[in-house]
């Protein structure tokens with residue numbers, strides 16, 4: 216199967232600015248949303264998205280089609296998000312203390328279904344408390360509809376790990392949301 | 396498989412990442428097990444909620460800012476092959492041009508006279524000026 220983005224990357228590698236603009240327009244929304252949700256902060260997400268896109272621009276001449284272009288792009292985005300998260304972790308804040316206490320909650324697997332409630336804010340708060348690899352796997356699966364193989368390449372883990380990350384992410388979210 | 400083993404597979408089941416036989420087994424189990432069905436329903440609910448989160452839009456000029464930044468960066472890096480002395484000379488010439496443009500007639504409110512440079516070291520301005528002329532020829 217031919218990757219529709221590989222021609223764009225070739226052109227960018229040859230210095231074609233219009234090709235780069237097409238790539239930016241195609242990926243700006245998915246990347247911005249992925250980064251914002253992974254780091255849990257909208258304000259820095261645009262700067263990081265720009266950094267990711269500029270990295271792609273600089274690295275395009277060296278791109279080797281071992282993976283799909285989208286996998287490569289999200290891999291760079293994930294690493295940039297992790298760098299930002301690392302920076303934030305150093306500045307430990309109140310939110311993280313709050314999240315840790317949420318994670319230590321007891322397990323209740325087979326219980327009542329979810330009740331409808333103020334869902335958007337809740338889901339964002341609970342999503343924000345997941346470990347970053349679980350969060351990233353879930354976002355890539357749900358929003359980008361990527362296969363486990365692709366997610367595994369992006370996160371640099373095995374396919375089995377992706378399955379386990381997604382199971383744990385969904386279980387935590389289900390459990391936390393059910394409590395409300 | 397018991398309920399606990401079945402639920403462990405739900406994530407992969409709903410992502411269509413299981414082999415046909417396992418998938419079939421789960422489907423059969425779900426038909427006779429309301430608890431597991433409820434559990435799966437919870438997972439689907441989670442996915443719907445995450446998928447339904449409001450999407451963030453980049454600011455209006457984001458794409459053009461990124462493209463300009465890339466072009467600027469490539470201009471800078473292509474200049475990197477130029478020897479340091481030439482780049483320094485070019486930068487100095489740019490500054491001198493800017494200074495002399497201040498004295499051009501009709502250059503607007505910023506036009507100044509040479510009197511303001513009376514405390515400059517003697518000959519420094521003429522040196523810059525003649526270097527500039529030399530460069531221009």
Ligand SMILES: [Zn+2]
Nearest residue numbers: 398428430431
């Ligand atoms: Zn069951």
